[in-house]
Amino acid sequence: MKTPSFNQFVERLRRQLACLSRKQVATVRDLAAAFAAHSLCLDTIEQHGRHHPGCPHCHGTCIYRHGYASGLQRYRCRDCRRTYNALTGTPLAHLRLRGKWLPYLECMLDSKTVRKAAETVAIHRNTSFRWRHRFLAGAQRKRPAQVRGIVEADETYLLESQKGSRNLTRPARHLGGVADTRGITKQHDCILVARDRAGNTLDWVTGRGPVSAYQAGHCLRPVLARDAVLVTDGAMAYQRFAQEAGIAHKPLNQRAGVRVDGPYHLQNVNGYHSRFKGWLARFRGVASRYLPNYLGWRRALDTHSIETPEQFLLAAIMRQPAASLH
Numbered sequence: 001m002k003t004p005s006f007n008q009f010v011e012r013l014r015r016q017l018a019c020l021s022r023k024q025v026a027t028v029r030d031l032a033a034a035f036a037a038h039s040l041c042l043d044t045i046e047q048h049g050r051h052h053p054g055c056p057h058c059h060g061t062c063i064y065r066h067g068y069a070s071g072l073q074r075y076r077c078r079d080c081r082r083t084y085n086a087l088t089g090t091p092l093a094h095l096r097l098r099g100k101w102l103p104y105l106e107c108m109l110d111s112k113t114v115r116k117a118a119e120t121v122a123i124h125r126n127t128s129f130r131w132r133h134r135f136l137a138g139a140q141r142k143r144p145a146q147v148r149g150i151v152e153a154d155e156t157y158l159l160e161s162q163k164g165s166r167n168l169t170r171p172a173r174h175l176g177g178v179a180d181t182r183g184i185t186k187q188h189d190c191i192l193v194a195r196d197r198a199g200n201t202l203d204w205v206t207g208r209g210p211v212s213a214y215q216a217g218h219c220l221r222p223v224l225a226r227d228a229v230l231v232t233d234g235a236m237a238y239q240r241f242a243q244e245a246g247i248a249h250k251p252l253n254q255r256a257g258v259r260v261d262g263p264y265h266l267q268n269v270n271g272y273h274s275r276f277k278g279w280l281a282r283f284r285g286v287a288s289r290y291l292p293n294y295l296g297w298r299r300a301l302d303t304h305s306i307e308t309p310e311q312f313l314l315a316a317i318m319r320q321p322a323a324s325l326h
């Protein structure tokens, strides 16, 4: 709308608002806020679209604008002739109600439960659950490439959970989640966390039961910088992996009461474990298969790598570089 017509529109609106009840004014305000949230969402998506790595179908880079669809710029690839927009090939491709995405992501930054977030933005609980995991799939991929210097690595365990699953692959547990036997068993999911002194944090769900040397190596080897000194509790898995990979390793014999040795300790990674578990408690148990998503969510909050709903949205639609798609 051109400025003079817009000024007239505002003047007319002002006169009409004066005739409305407070409740009606609030309805108009909410309507305007919803429009603003919708266009901010589209702007954020388009901002990403302008920097995207190329055609999501064939990775071609010869592309041109090809009109608009559903409020988003459409592109066409000269190589494969197919069209796409900034959401094609992302977990958000076919999600509706875009006006509610940013308010929903605000709820996620506040670590609201599925039900609370659904109430706040007025969507169905099932939609809230689906959205949570679509948004987290992206956040989970946003992770540092390396940890360097003194790197604390330690694992923590959670009882395996099939929450939400219709077909349990084992007899149901009674008395709310207690393992049949004591200690770490195949009933526990192992979460390995590595954290350097700059706060760069990486996490992996290595599988059920104690971490093995192979798993420790598979996770840690590609991300340890050359200057890294790996600090662990001296478990055999780490000893073996560090020796085989020729990595500087500082094992602390915690069983013998050695918790600190000069600058070497595990306080940062253990603090991270306990913050993760304390935070997770609000969700009253999460299914094992969603653990990586929750780890990514916690990491984003803890390391402040995602601080605004817009950053959350961008992380969710960030495409993998073409090389890693194969």
Ligand SMILES: [Zn+2]
Binding pocket: 055, 056, 057, 058, 059, 060, 077, 078, 079, 080, 081, 082
């Ligand atoms: Zn193409």
